[in-house]
Amino acid sequence: MAGRSAVGADEPGGAVSRVYAHLRGQIVDGEIPPRTKINIENVARELTLSQTPVREALQKLEADGLLDYVAGRGYTTTPKLDLAGLDALFELRFLLEPWAARAVATDRIANPAAKLHDELTRFESNIQRGGDLRQVVLAHDNAFHMLILTATGNPLVRQSFEQSQAHLHLFRLSPIDHDGSIARHEHATIADAIGRSDPDAAERAMRAHLRRSYVRSASAFDVQDDSRIERAEQFPGVSSLRMVD
Ligand SMILES: [Zn+2]
Numbered sequence: 001m002a003g004r005s006a007v008g009a010d011e012p013g014g015a016v017s018r019v020y021a022h023l024r025g026q027i028v029d030g031e032i033p034p035r036t037k038i039n040i041e042n043v044a045r046e047l048t049l050s051q052t053p054v055r056e057a058l059q060k061l062e063a064d065g066l067l068d069y070v071a072g073r074g075y076t077t078t079p080k081l082d083l084a085g086l087d088a089l090f091e092l093r094f095l096l097e098p099w100a101a102r103a104v105a106t107d108r109i110a111n112p113a114a115k116l117h118d119e120l121t122r123f124e125s126n127i128q129r130g131g132d133l134r135q136v137v138l139a140h141d142n143a144f145h146m147l148i149l150t151a152t153g154n155p156l157v158r159q160s161f162e163q164s165q166a167h168l169h170l171f172r173l174s175p176i177d178h179d180g181s182i183a184r185h186e187h188a189t190i191a192d193a194i195g196r197s198d199p200d201a202a203e204r205a206m207r208a209h210l211r212r213s214y215v216r217s218a219s220a221f222d223v224q225d226d227s228r229i230e231r232a233e234q235f236p237g238v239s240s241l242r243m244v245d
Contacts, residue, residue, distance in 0.1 A: 015053035020060050022047065025135055027066045027077055028172045038067065038075040064165050066172075081169045083221050087231070090214045092164055094235040096157055097145065097210060098203045104151040105194045105202035112151035113195030119143050120187060127180055134171065137180045142167040144187050148194070148206075170213070174220035186212065211235070 023043065026032045038058060044051045058075050061067040067075045081089065104112055123140040127133065145167075149158045186209040193201035211232045218228040 015049050016056045016060070019043065019047060019049065019054050019057035023057060023061060024064070024066065024168070025132065027061070028138065028168060029132075029134060030172070032077055034077050034079045036077045037073070038077070040074070064168055066165075066168060080172055080220075083218070083223065085169075086173070086214070086217055086221075089164055089166055089169065090210065090217075090232075090235055092160065093166060093210055094207070096149065096161060098206045100148050100152045100157060101190060101194065101206035102199040102203040104148055105197055105199040107151075108197060110151045110153060111194060111197065112147050113191055115147050115151075116144065116187070116191035116194065119147060120184065120191060123180065123184065133180065137183055138167055138171045140180070140187075141171075141183055144183075148190075170217050173217055182212075182216075 023032070023038070032038070040051050040054050040058070044054045047054075058067060058069075062069055062075065066078055068078050069075050104110055119140065123136070123144075126136045126140070145161065146158065149161050152158070186205075190202060190205040190209060193205045214232045214235070215225075215228050218231065223231070
C-alpha cells in the first residue's frame with residue numbers, strides 16, 4: 001500500500017505519467033527532432049514540476065527506444081527508424097500478428113471481437129471529441145493490436161510486440177493516417193472476421209492490414225512505390241496475398 005503513494009508512483013494522471021505523455025507526444029510528432037538533447041531543468045520548469053518525475057519519465061522513454069542516455073551528455077532523442085529497422089519491425093509483426101488473428105478467431109472463449117468493437121467505438125468518440133488526433137490514432141492502433149495479441153493468452157507474444165514499441169516508431173516516421181479512417185476501416189474488417197470466428201478471413205485481413213501499413217510506412221523513405229510493394233511481398237506469407245489483395 002505504501003508503495004502506491006511513493007514519490008514518482010506511476011499512476012494515471014501522476015507527475016511521471018504527465019511528463020512521459022507530454023514528451024512522448026512531442027517526440028512522436030517531431031516537435032522534438034531526432035538527436036536533440038533533452039534539458040531536464042527546462043522540462044521541469046515548463047511543466048512546473050521537480051526534476052525527479054522528469055528523470056523517471058526520461059528513463060521510461062529510454063526503455064521505449066525514444067531516448068538514448070550517454071554519460072556526461074544526458075538524454076538525446078534517438079534517430080528515427082531506418083528502412084532496415086522498418087523491415088525488421090514488420091518481419092516481427094508478420095510472424096506474430098496473422099497467427100494471433102487466426103488463433104483468437106478459432107478460440108470462441110477467448111474471442112476478443114466484443115472488446116475490439118468496443119475499442120473501435122471508443123476510438124470513434126475520441127475522434128469526435130477532438131484534441132491531438134495523431135495521439136488518438138496512435139493510442140487506438142496500439143490498443144487494437146494489443147487486444148488481439150493479449151487474447152492469444154501467450155504472454156511472450158504480447159511482450160515481444162510491446163517491446164518492439166511498434167506504434168511509437170511507426171507514428172514517428174510519417175503522418176500515416178491523418179484522420180484515422182484507414183485504421184477504422186482496416187481494423188473493422190479484422191474485428192468482423194474474428195467476430196464471425198473465421199480464422200482464414202481473420203488471418204488474411206491481418207496480413208492485408210500489415211502489408212498496407214508497411215507500404216504506407218515505407219513512404220517515409222526514398223523508395224519507389226513498386227519497390228515498396230515488392231519489399232512488402234518478401235515478408236513471411238505475404239506473397240499469397242497477390243491473388244486476393
Ligand atoms: Zn492497425
